[in-house]
Amino acid sequence: RSRAFEGVPPMASAAGGSAAELAAAQADVARLRKEIEALGPGIVRSQMEKALAELEAQLGPTVPDLVRPLLDAGVAVTSPGDALALAVHCALVRSGLVCTAQMPVKTGRALPGFASPVQTRDVPADSVVPPNWKQDQEGATRFTYRTATRSLAMHTRLFRGMLVVQVGEVTRTGDSGTSQQPPPISIELRVEDFVAVEPGQQPVWRGCDDLLAKVQSMVEATSPASKPSPAPAASPAPRDKDWTTTEPLRDPLMVPRPRVPMPAPAFPRPGAPGYFDGDLFLGGFGGGGGLMGPDHPMFVGGAPLNYLPRPRFDPIGPGGPGGFPRPLPGQGPQFPGPRHGAPNHDHLRPPGFGDGGDSEPPPPGMFF
Numbered sequence: 001r002s003r004a005f006e007g008v009p010p011m012a013s014a015a016g017g018s019a020a021e022l023a024a025a026q027a028d029v030a031r032l033r034k035e036i037e038a039l040g041p042g043i044v045r046s047q048m049e050k051a052l053a054e055l056e057a058q059l060g061p062t063v064p065d066l067v068r069p070l071l072d073a074g075v076a077v078t079s080p081g082d083a084l085a086l087a088v089h090c091a092l093v094r095s096g097l098v099c100t101a102q103m104p105v106k107t108g109r110a111l112p113g114f115a116s117p118v119q120t121r122d123v124p125a126d127s128v129v130p131p132n133w134k135q136d137q138e139g140a141t142r143f144t145y146r147t148a149t150r151s152l153a154m155h156t157r158l159f160r161g162m163l164v165v166q167v168g169e170v171t172r173t174g175d176s177g178t179s180q181q182p183p184p185i186s187i188e189l190r191v192e193d194f195v196a197v198e199p200g201q202q203p204v205w206r207g208c209d210d211l212l213a214k215v216q217s218m219v220e221a222t223s224p225a226s227k228p229s230p231a232p233a234a235s236p237a238p239r240d241k242d243w244t245t246t247e248p249l250r251d252p253l254m255v256p257r258p259r260v261p262m263p264a265p266a267f268p269r270p271g272a273p274g275y276f277d278g279d280l281f282l283g284g285f286g287g288g289g290g291l292m293g294p295d296h297p298m299f300v301g302g303a304p305l306n307y308l309p310r311p312r313f314d315p316i317g318p319g320g321p322g323g324f325p326r327p328l329p330g331q332g333p334q335f336p337g338p339r340h341g342a343p344n345h346d347h348l349r350p351p352g353f354g355d356g357g358d359s360e361p362p363p364p365g366m367f368f
Helices: 019-037 043-059 068-072 080-094 208-221
Strands: 098-104 118-122 141-146 151-159 162-169 185-190
Touching (some): 019 043, 068 080, 080 151, 080 162
Antiparallel strands (some): 098 141, 141 151
């Protein structure tokens, strides 16, 4: 046995000393190993390594650096599930998260009937875990963390030898809710792959490097920088210089055409006289044609030869019996008078008729 370890009492197992003494001894062994590794190759280094290995066997398994703060803070671990949950918690803190907790605010005096106010504060580094960190007796734990820009929460639950771990963002009170909260990241860890607890002994953690890598991947997955940004809207394809379109250009100031086209006018019946269109009908089609046709009474008699044409007047009636228009043959009673040769019945008397200026009255049925 090397003289470097003379005076160190042998320890058969971790049960030979208290948890604090065991943690202190293992910390000394870890520092001593770093000193030995700094030595050059040779007899001294090889002998020290053998003696250190013998001492580590007496102390029991070395506590990994990841969970050593738990032993330094005297955190009580009663089950393998709790030991693994605490190891995940230590891995989250190692990844850069700051553990937070609801802690009472110290005030001057307590108000009777009111609970003490609480405030979210950082857990002290020497405490490692917040007070009352394990409130669920069924193997469930919950820790909250923060960064400079966001808040996170970790939930664990033990189920058939598997520890289900969920890490996700926490929605702050007062958020408008316009942004959708991302789903949490979940992993499942087999407890026996990372922790072994013997009755009356401290838990034995193993595979801490693998556990730390898994937890760091979870933290990176919840980071906003790792989330894919929405794809930009596709820009329209560039048009060629000779690009043309068959769609006519539209004036933005012009009133658009109605969706329902206006009904087309009814097709006029051939030879049917109207209010004014009878002046254009030729003789023999139900009207007298022009006002001064060859069948006009001034050419065939009935009116004095010295009667001169005078200006015509469009209808302003109806006037006279029956009003206008004059019905077609077979469609109603006919007024007396010739059917042809006279102007249409929808004209009023020209000036001079009936006012004493002419001795001869107009033919019957010619004017109203």
